[in-house]
Amino acid sequence: QKEVEQNSGPLSVPEGAIASLNCTYSDRGSQSFFWYRQYSGKSPELIMSIYSNGDKEDGRFTAQLNKASQYVSLLIRDSQPSDSATYLCAVGVTGGGNKLTFGTGTQLKVEL
């Protein structure tokens, strides 16, 4: 069973702080990695994709990938109350079907 592990949280950070969300995966052959944001009662929304080791920045979001250690992380700078949501880590499954394996998500709460 190929697994993706996330701390369920909740992770509470004050407004303006950096939120750090982590994810580990078991499939060493995975080549694609995604972070989705899901507000309560809504569908998952893609916020970051990363394919190579290192950092990828998009606005206040930075995704970090370390394939040797099999982890991927998401940093949110200058956290805002509107960032309060569940963040899902998804990893591409090697083999057929173009499937993704999702973690159970980390709940982030940004407090005023």
Add this chain to the structure above:
Amino acid sequence: NAGVTQTPKFQVLKTGQSMTLQCAQDMNHNSMYWYRQDPGMGLRLIYYSASEGTTDKGEVPNGYNVSRLNKREFSLRLESAAPSQTSVYFCASRDRDLQPQHFGDGTRLSIL
């Protein structure tokens, strides 16, 4: 700019009833997916269609059937609904391998 459209958005069924959840995408994507999401369980893959004309079982296929009607449409059928199938169902599509999946708004299904 519809993306992935799911119908219905809400449905209440009685045990033993049948119904079909509809999904259509207008992005000319090759692959389509059906997930269910339950509290604390994350997104679990029910069935997927890697390309038009093919369907395969995911992690939790029991009690469900699917049809890839054409490249745009992928339906999920519950033949005899059970209370354990109460969940939020998401359809997603993906262009090709290594690309992210894009989700519909979901169908909230309650089975009494």
